[in-house]
Amino acid sequence: MTTVRTLLDLPGLRLRPRAGNDLLDRPVTRIYVTELSDPGRYLSAGELVLSGLLWWRSPGDAEPFVAALARSGAAALAASGADSGGIPDDVVDACVRHRIPLLEVPADLSFSVITEQVVLALAAASDSARKRLQAAAGAPVETLVERASTELGLPCWVLSGLGRVVAGTAPLPMPADDVVRRYAAREAGPLTVLPVEGRHAVPWLIAVGGPLSTAQAELAEEVAGLVGVTRARAPRPEPELPEDVCVVALRTEGSDESRELLQELLPDGVVLESAGDTSYAAIGRWPESAAGSLSIVEPLLRAKRILGGVSESGPREEAIETARYALRVAARHAGRVAVVPAGEVGVHQLLLAGAPDGLRAALRRRVLGPLLAYDAEQHTDLVHTVRVFLECSGSPTRAAKALHVHVNTLRYRIGRAGELLGADLTEFTDQLDVYLALRAGDQAGG
Template sequence: MTSEQALTVETLLRSPALQLSVIAGESGLDRSVSWAHVSELADPTPWLLGAEMIMTTGLAIPRNGADQRAYLERLDDAGVSALALSEELHVPPLRREFLRAADSRGIPVLRVPLPVPFIAIAQEVAAALQPGVGQRLGAQLQVFGSLRWLTEENLDVAEIFARLERLSGYRLFVCSQQGRPLLPGVRTPDARLLGLLPASPAAPPTVPGGFVLPIQAPGGVAGYLFAQARHGAAPGGLAVVQHVATVASLQLTMRRHERETLRREGAETLAELLGGVLEPPVARRRLSRLGLPLRGMLTLAVLRGRAGDADDASLLRRLDEADLAHLVLRQQDELFVLVPAGLAAQRAFDAVADAFVGSSAPLRTGDSLEIPRREARWAVARARDAGKTHLTYGENDSAGRWLPEDVQALDALVERVLGKAIAYDEGHSADLLTTVRTWMERDRHAESTAAALGIHQNTLAYRLRRFGEITGRDLARTSEFSEVWMALLAQRSIGSPG
């Protein structure tokens, strides 16, 4: 049935056998009718699909004006095309608020003469809609046949959904449970539709103008499919939209499987890159196959959990949503991530929860990761000390840029300047090194340092003096103070104990 042949409220009004008349809401007579259904419930909307004519003897209609208006507004919000009231049975007096709501919203309220049974109206509607039954069944079969496209044709997700829109008669939108993109190339709902996101996957599927259905994935509901009837099209109904949701679920599952396979390969490649066992040409070929750009810059990041291991789920989800190729590898309490450098990666790192993130300076595809790893570790240590979620190498730390890149030289600096203090702390369960570092980072301010460490200022003075005695460095002398500070920076850079 085309939109020109669609059954409307006005069509039923013109039927001499039904003898219907308009009580209110005459401006909505052009509303289409998909079915006629009897309901005596105060709220039948959870069981409606939209465009129904609701017929009632009036048992569920409230008696006061405000409740009558609320009853009618619920039906209109659910997409009901008209309300038909049986004359001379249980309909209470219709209040002014009810009639005004019908006129302002344009939802027709009809009078059904007592001699006309509701079954006669239902039969009239069914007969008028009979030509559209075949069209709906055909749409269902065609959409169901889209499963063949997934195996026989090399279509991307956007093209699959473009075809589904043409077949189903709906504009299709997909989003996560939080309203974020879920499938690449598929539109996300606008603010109006996002306001209709159900509180539970078990909520009724009907929304104004169409349907919203959960998209299942391994582990539970991954998001929602919105189907909004297209102007001038013949929407295929709920069964068609359910088939579309199945296609969306399969696409999501396939993409997740592909992504997990690439992540496993990526973890192996990143381990070899961090181990320095891949030649640059081999590294570039591997990274290109895993989706990282041959041209352009990369960045290496390190995540350390605020309490225990870093939870990578939040970061990986944001990288997926940003459609950023990435390599991930966990090594003990650190999570390494290699991604294209840029604003998208920075935003993903900034939004990480329950972890500190440090990212290296940009590097070229195929470059050694020895220095970027050191830079990222330096940055994550600085992020932890500053209480920030994410820092980039060199940010808030201009002095560290001038340290040598030779790890052995840094090790030697740490051992020569701080070695005795490290050994003392380990042997006596002391905190001399932490105390000195905190004092220096707070610009030698005794009161704030003592507060940060939870100690008395006299204890702070004792620890600083004891550090000087053990290391032979007088922190009151500029040259020796500077040497200790650079050794502390070197220690953080290479991740040595202390």
């Protein structure tokens, strides 16, 4: 990494510090020559600004110039006083006030020589940095991130597309999921973010704490490639799981990303089955943050929707079947991401989820057919009355209150519905058959 101090050590330049001696370790990314009185719009962070001070006419002129350097994050100002009788005091004072290192350029030194020497120093440093990074090929991600931070002179992080910090050299200045969302939406932010190389369903990202010069961006891309190699080569241990496990069924509609997505989402899990767009993994427990992580990564995937079913803890085969049925329930939810824990699904829903659509539709027609036909002919809504009655646990009083009718009216309607259905709606088994038929219609879209 080239710093301001590095430039002071170049024997051919004979630069002399005039201000900011405690700031000489700032990294220098490139050189910019200007004689504009306010060059702010053309500056970028890390630049060595070279000026002959032709913009300086009288005391006070230095303030806007140096303030612009400070706002842009310039590394230092190298100034020649050959045309101004030396460096004016207000230039020195402004640099002290705005904490900009000031280097005095000898009056007999050509700017072309300075530019050439600085460019060569930056190129040599970049080449050395690249070689040092390449020498770390195959190292753990944490090591690569530390090397990258040293070479770039900026904090660095590797983030998973699920919003997880894989490694970093400092506390992340914003939530990781915000970084991923901004990247997915192509929104600018305080960090420079680029993808880690490699063909993975869930991408990893390199985040750097600040804007990058061209040379720095090239180094960051080098790091991205090395991290990608390390990720691809990293062994995946298979943890031992207890006899009773939680099983997650995950479907990535329209893509084959389910297996890799499960592996990244549940690093402590074991993939049990994987076929096409659906995979199953056994874990100790379902992390509460997992559903939110799926919503974060969804824009970065090829899948049209992400669906999940999560079983409760139990014997593996039973847990697989429960997760499979919960997944079928999730498939009937709206939205691009839907995860259904089995514990939040009624038993009747799990049972119906295991039945094919045609069977559910047939069940609805067989049990409810006469009542549906009557409602259509008479323009009544006995089906709704029966549903409310059953959802009120067969209580005429509660159902009448919910429907805003007299209890005798409710009893008459339920009796008429029972006649049409050939069922006694005060008997539990008949109630159960009719309720399941109603819910089968819901799940079949009827």
